[in-house]
Amino acid sequence: MSIFKPEKSLWIYHLNTGSCNGCDIEILAALTPKYDAERFGVKLVGSPRHADIIVATGPVTAVAKESVLRVIDQVPEPKAIVVTGVCGITGGVFRGGYSIAGPLDTLVPVDVYVFGCPPKPEGIMVGILKAAEVLELKRKGMYQKDVVRISETGGVL
């Protein structure tokens, strides 16, 4: 029954690893009444220990690297990581910069990519829902380690 299905309750933690703030604004836009993420059970939590899904933005700066790894380590299993924005996926315009230690998938396994600079809230919503599917696979022990790619408007690539 879907009442007792853990993937119907998605507590997300928003992790900024040094982004330009463009993606962060779009994540907040996805939580506003217009897009109403709460209807899928999404709730923004303050502590990584309460979270199911990490929504990460930014290319992981050298200064932020240690803290980012510790925060991700604090999230209880099963967890899923969604990277939003091109600079979180490849480094984007910051790629190869002297202060960049990322992108994130070179440090920890990532489950969902949402492309765009920044992606639209629709894309972020689809990314979070795909992460819920990943969580379900992880809970059932059928996780295949494939990365799901979402376009900036929410199409699956």
Place this chain on the structure above:
Amino acid sequence: MSILYWLLWILLLFVWALLVGGIDRKIVAHLQGRYGPPFWQNITDFVKLFYKKGKVASRTALVVIDVALVIGVAAAVLALSVLPFPMGSGDSQLLSASGDLIIFAYAFALMAMVYVLIGFGGKSPYTLVGASREISMLLSYEIPFILLIVAMGYRAVFITGLPVESIFSMSALLAAKSQLGTLLMDPIFLGIFLVLLVLGPAVVGSVPFDIPEAETEIVDGYGAELHGPRLGVLFGLKHIKLITYSYFLWMVFVSPLTGSVLLNVLSALLGSLLVAIVINTIPRAVSGRFRIDQGAKFYLLGPGLASLLLLLLTLV
């Protein structure tokens, strides 16, 4: 027999508490012009937390947190055991003694102390700030709360003419209720009821007085270091606290007495939902969070003075 019935009743009340939390989220969503989560969302959240497995920070004192959670559950059961529960022949209590009103007030203070203990057990800066804020809130709303409990005890004895030994007992209040129909017919009880409603958000820790668990400033305050099943117990405890307080206000002051079990149970459930909407949902939908000094000042000056006045009125 009666204890079995009572156990079933508190289980039902717990599920109802989670449902009330979901209905609250649904109502707030509709007030903001969105659909919101399904009304059973909080049950899903509660169940989900028991699937999670995480790492515990080395500084965290797990023993303190576990003991605090056990105390919290015990305090909730204690508070519910002295409250009347609906039966065919009207309201009856599982445990009834002279002074059980004081036990009830004590159980509520204990539930707040559980949050403080959890905060100190977490030992992270955020949980410590949460715990110290919880203490400040406790000091500011507990004074009016106790004054009101004392005023209720005096007034009930005055109205029913029962002997002085039954002061501070729930049965005297119930006797006064059956004499008046509902306690709200009496002007002093009406005043006490209104001040208790104003105290509500602070007692149950909802917006605008969820200062100890401000998730945007101090990452959920005292609960920041909890995860998995422990967080689930804390999550349930918060819901139980809200439902117990609303249930207390409804059963003791308002609930009409009928001859049928079904009607009494329905009235208890729907009444507690109504009170929960008034003390939790509406403030949450229309207001933001206060600062701790604003919260403390508000409770000491507003309900504090009002409760002093009500106590003096009951004594003359």
